[in-house]
Amino acid sequence: MPPRRAVTGRSQEPRQRFIEELRLLRAQKGVSLRQLGEALGWDWSLFGKMESGQTIGSPEVAQALDQYYGTKDLLLTLWELAAGDPKQFKERYRRYMALEAEAVSLWHFGVSTVHGLMQTDEYAHALLVVGGIKGDELTRQVQARAGRRELLVGEDAPPFRTILSEAVLRTALEDPAQWRKQLESLNKAAERPNITLQVLPHGSRLHGLVSTDVMFLRLPDGRTAAYTENAHHGELIEEIASVERLQHAYDAVRDLALSPVESRKFVMRMLEEVPCEPST
Known part of the structure; x- marks a missing residue:
């Protein structure tokens, strides 16, 4: 197996690094997504979504993949970095x-x-303020929550x-x-x-x-x-x-x-x- 780059908290793109490793390891193993799913007992589409960046899965999945590929805690470490990435949270x-x-x-x-679907504007405002949101962002988020309430209103709700x-x-x-x-x-x-x-x-x-x-x-x-x-x-x-x-x-x-x-x-x-x- 080729040498790997060091995994550190200074990685600028932890989510992308995680995706690259998933693709690389499966290619080296020479298995399809369906074969991977059958081997680990998960729906194979999950691994497809992980490799396309739609989801990072769970720590249990990362651990199972580490065991399958024999990579110790590499994927779990990368998963933790990706999960802690603010950009990933927003996505x-x-x-x-x-x-x-x-x-x-x-x-x-x-x-x-x-x-949030049941919060009044005043409750949402107070909760966001406690969370450190302020200024224009505070106003925007309160308005966004007010808009979300409409989801539960109407005949087709x-x-x-x-x-x-x-x-x-x-x-x-x-x-x-x-x-x-x-x-x-x-x-x-x-x-x-x-x-x-x-x-x-x-x-x-x-x-x-x-x-x-x-x-x-x-x-x-x-x-x-x-x-x-x-x-x-x-x-x-x-x-x-x-x-x-x-x-x-x-x-x-x-x-x-x-x-x-x-x-x-x-x-x-x-x-x-x-x-x-x-x-x-």
Whole structure:
């Protein structure tokens, strides 16, 4: 095998380097994408998407490829570099937004915040400010989230289920009036026939999404994609086995959540706890 360039955090194009290594190693092995998929137990189309740059896959896939090619941790290291690349994050998120717009149904679990599709302008503004967004970019992102809400409005709006951890409903905005508006917006949205709101109360047992926000998108061709996110990182997941594992975890969370009727009552109780504005 020819000598390789050093893999360091100073690489200027980690995503492209990852793609080049995937193509090179498969060519040297002399196997087709289909043969690679059969050998590793993944859908062969995943490897095609990785080699074309549509996705970087998951760390589990990178590890499996390292074992198959006998490259120790080379591909896993390159995967980590590509996953941490800000440009790669933006590309993943743009693809997620495109898939969200065409989804025929959506279901979500939120650990600490309301999903962007359900945020009021005031909530979105406060959340973005805490994240360090300011100036014209802040205005642009708030407007973008307002536009996204239109996805769930109208006769052709897709079904959307959101399960919110109780922590979401107890993490109030600093301004009581703005927080009241967000809770009222959630309650009103839950009246629409295409939206289902559930609450996962404190005291529920441990589950597989205890620290993970996730959105599932059922696409017109029958596939399901998932997007997991925390405050610092987001990952679009399209590999079938990985999505199915997340779906099983989501099903367990749904079983632990309050019913839609009880959840709306819960939101109403939260509204009653919001301080009223003093009379003048």
